[in-house]
Amino acid sequence: MQNIIYITTIILLMKISIIDIKQKIIPDRLNIVVSLLGIFNLILNYENCKMYIASSAITFAVFLFLAMLTDGGIGGGDIKLFTALGLIFGVEILKIIAVTFVSAAIISIARVLLELINIKESTALAPYICAATIIHFVF
Secondary structure (H helix, E strand, O other): OHHHHHHHHHHHHHHHHHHHHHHOOOOHHHHHHHHHHHHHHHHHOHHHHHHHHHHHHHHHHHHHHHHHHOOOOOOHHHHHHHHHHHHHHHHHHHHHHHHHHHHHHHHHHHHHHOOOOOOOOOOOOHHHHHHHHHHHHHO
């Protein structure tokens, strides 16, 4: 059953990534579906329920603080998505967050140096979240 949650999450992240690239927004309805998968995961893993909830709450608090600190540098959809993923991955969300931001930074710096984008241009984060989640399963 856990594998079904993971596969469904990856499929949803792919869909979210495409929308985020095209529209620079993560639809609430898709974040709700990921959150529902997280709640289902809590039911399946009730013995570790506190750890999953704590991971999600800490993720939310940190990203909300960063969004306020950077004046919206991190979008609300990204915050909600990371929070929902915390319910699915628990403390493993830290690995996903690290890979997300390292890969986004490297690729964004390369794109700026190659003059493909302006340094002030916003970057869709969902594709990096999706890639980091896939990498999490591979390694």
